Amino acid sequence: MSRDSGKMSTDDSDKMLDQLIQNCHHLKQQLAEKSRLVESKKIDDNRRRILRILQQRCLEKFRKEVDTLRKQDSALESCSSFLNSHICEIESNLIDTDEQILSSKFMPASRDRDSRIDILLADKYRYVAQLHKECQKVERQIVELEANFQKSKQVYVEKICSAALIVSDDFKSDIGDWIDAKFEYEKNRLKMKFIDQMKDDLKTDKDIVNQNYAKLRYKMYDVDRITNAMRSKHAQIVTDLTAAKNGVVSIKNQIDNVRGKIKVCQEMNDQTKLRLLSVKNFDKISTKQTFFVKI
Helix, strand or coil: CHHHHHHHHHHHHHHHHHHHHHHHHHHHHHHHHHHHHHHHHHHHHHHHHHHHHHHHHHHHHHHHHHHHHHHHHHHHHHHHHHHHHHHHHHHHHHHHHHHHHHHHCCCCCCHHHHHHHHHHHHHHHHHHHHHHHHHHHHHHHHHHHHHHHHHHHHHHHHHHHHHCCCCCHHHHHHHHHHHHHHHHHHHHHHHHHHHHHHHHHHHHHHHHHHHHHHHHHHHHHHHHHHHHHHHHHHHHHHHHHHHHHHHHHHHHHHHHHHHHHHHHHHHHHHHHHHHHHHHHHHHHHHHHHHHHHHC
């Protein structure tokens, strides 16, 4: 019994030893897993730290790029100022054309008047076409600016990706989308600032031209009516002036007759004066002769 008991206790000891070895092996595996997890956590922490650093650098570089875009924006604004001055010149030409059209409506109805109005309206549409051409210039400049945006963005993305080789492709994609959104915002802001305003101004000018053309054509009927009335009145005035002229001629003839009579009267008066003077001289001579006779 004692031998069997001793043998059983040895077997139990072996089993316990095996169990302890298995437990140690399991604990070793758990320790290795925990060490791996700790190391992975350190790597993740380092990766997050690197991501924050890269994000900060991206923000700084993006601010520089935004400053460059603002400089380009100011250059585009100076170009817009020059364009506005050119547009003011075109608008002054439009105003001059309107004044010429308004002055032409008082001309007598004729082919020359209609052709002149058509020429002035053609000039007006030509000025509007020039305005549209200037707007197209602005659109081309914005397209060039957009190309510069894309070029700067590509260079910027390459720099960031070259600095972000240690991070995953997902981070590169996120950074690229983030940059695309920023550049798209700046690009759309400039487009909304210039293109839409120019198109609205151009549409307003076209509507004004069409309205003025319709008003002018409508007023032409009144101009024709007033012109015909003025012509009939002019004919009546010519008739009255002819009658007045004939009356003046008659009065002038009467005045000439009166002047002839006055001249005859003056001649008779002169003859009468001469006769009176001769009579006075005769009386003086007679008086002297009587005096000498008395002596």
